Amino acid sequence: MSVYLGLIEQLDLKLIRAIDMHTHADHVTALGDLRDATDCATLRGEFTRAECVSQHVREGETVAVDGVWLKALYTPGHTNESFGFMLDGRGECEDAVFTSDVLLIRGSGRTDFQGGDPYASYDSIVNKLFTLREETRAYPAHDYKGCTVSTIWEERRFNPRLAGKSAEQYAEIMRSLNLPDPKMIGVAVPANLACGQRA
Amino acid sequence: MSVYLGLIEQLDLKLIRAIDMHTHADHVTALGDLRDATDCATLRGEFTRAECVSQHVREGETVAVDGVWLKALYTPGHTNESFGFMLDGRGECEDAVFTSDVLLIRGSGRTDFQGGDPYASYDSIVNKLFTLREETRAYPAHDYKGCTVSTIWEERRFNPRLAGKSAEQYAEIMRSLNLPDPKMIGVAVPANLACGQRA
Numbered sequence: 001m002s003v004y005l006g007l008i009e010q011l012d013l014k015l016i017r018a019i020d021m022h023t024h025a026d027h028v029t030a031l032g033d034l035r036d037a038t039d040c041a042t043l044r045g046e047f048t049r050a051e052c053v054s055q056h057v058r059e060g061e062t063v064a065v066d067g068v069w070l071k072a073l074y075t076p077g078h079t080n081e082s083f084g085f086m087l088d089g090r091g092e093c094e095d096a097v098f099t100s101d102v103l104l105i106r107g108s109g110r111t112d113f114q115g116g117d118p119y120a121s122y123d124s125i126v127n128k129l130f131t132l133r134e135e136t137r138a139y140p141a142h143d144y145k146g147c148t149v150s151t152i153w154e155e156r157r158f159n160p161r162l163a164g165k166s167a168e169q170y171a172e173i174m175r176s177l178n179l180p181d182p183k184m185i186g187v188a189v190p191a192n193l194a195c196g197q198r199a
Numbered sequence: 200m201s202v203y204l205g206l207i208e209q210l211d212l213k214l215i216r217a218i219d220m221h222t223h224a225d226h227v228t229a230l231g232d233l234r235d236a237t238d239c240a241t242l243r244g245e246f247t248r249a250e251c252v253s254q255h256v257r258e259g260e261t262v263a264v265d266g267v268w269l270k271a272l273y274t275p276g277h278t279n280e281s282f283g284f285m286l287d288g289r290g291e292c293e294d295a296v297f298t299s300d301v302l303l304i305r306g307s308g309r310t311d312f313q314g315g316d317p318y319a320s321y322d323s324i325v326n327k328l329f330t331l332r333e334e335t336r337a338y339p340a341h342d343y344k345g346c347t348v349s350t351i352w353e354e355r356r357f358n359p360r361l362a363g364k365s366a367e368q369y370a371e372i373m374r375s376l377n378l379p380d381p382k383m384i385g386v387a388v389p390a391n392l393a394c395g396q397r398a
Contacts, residue, residue, distance in 0.1 A: 003344070010353065010356070010357045011353070145202070148347055154209065154210070157209070158209045
């Protein structure tokens with residue numbers, strides 16, 4: 001939160017909108033605190049259960065601020081209410097897609113709670129994200145090896161969970177992960193439904 | 200090392216040259232292993248004491264590979280043999296500078312061993328790196344908060360060790376850091392003088 005506010009002040013920006021792409025289970029969002037500090041709008045996808053949202057977006061809808069265009073992509077799988085956002089450079093900068101936790105670099109987000117579903121994840125990735133132009137840069141919300149960006153071309157070819165895999169094979173991979181629950185899930189999910197401000 | 204080789208293979212690249220920008224004190228370089236695996240040239244600045252170097256570069260020299268131009272900048276201070284490299288986009292992509300450990304994001308590399316000197320660091324940063332075009336992206340070799348890139352404009356204005364500070368004030372800040380020696384320094388420095396392969 002202080003990192004965001006510090007950069008907003010230093011770069012002399014005005015925060016107009018902030019987006020939570022899904023309800024996080026492993027950390028508490030700063031969305032409510034950012035709204036209180038900056039009076040920004042709070043955006044979520046249309047299927048969120050969060051109560052503190054000032055603008056809902058739906059599949060295909062474009063959100064524009066000052067020459068930046070973000071197109072909402074409904075990408076369930078990690079959760080049943082996850083949205084990705086496509087940055088449309090309109091020829092002035094490169095296109096990019098923010099994939100949230102659905103598609104990660106050489107990986108994908110777990111599919112075993114909060115309405116997660118491996119078949120929905122496969123469909124979101126293969127039939128939606130992988131149909132974007134191959135040179136589109138893909139920014140995930142997490143990476144555990146220090147990477148920050150990949151491309152659709154790279155992930156189509158080298159994502160070991162997806163390259164050459166059928167939906168059934170992907171579902172089997174995801175089912176066999178046997179991950180423990182995030183430590184904070186009991187606190188984070190209810191808090192994040194209130195934009196991080198009360199559990 | 201396996202991360203680099205994995206990407207080289209996946210992206211169908213041929214590694215022509217690899218550069219160590221200074222002799223690291225906190226980790227062991229993969230330069231020798233990369234050379235053995237790929238037959239790449241090993242580059243270092245002209246003042247290195249490392250013995251396994253196939254090409255030395257000096258201040259102002261440009262190294263070119265396949266439409267990528269890197270200009271060597273002698274930037275002592277963190278060590279007395281550190282070089283930075285300026286990526287010259289020639290109008291086809293944005294210019295960038297790789298600052299090694301001399302200039303970090305809102306910080307700078309320590310100046311208390313391996314010929315480090317706070318006045319040399321100040322001179323390298325203020326009189327060399329900060330004279331680059333303000334929109335130049337600056338990529339440091341480390342960041343401890345997850346950032347990967349800044350700009351010369353941002354660091355001139357917001358680097359707390361440098362913005363508005365004289366050389367004397369900067370030297371006092373650096374002297375007062377009182378950092379412990381890196382745990383690996385006794386192993387890493389001799390190993391890195393041999394491109395990481397023997398201590």
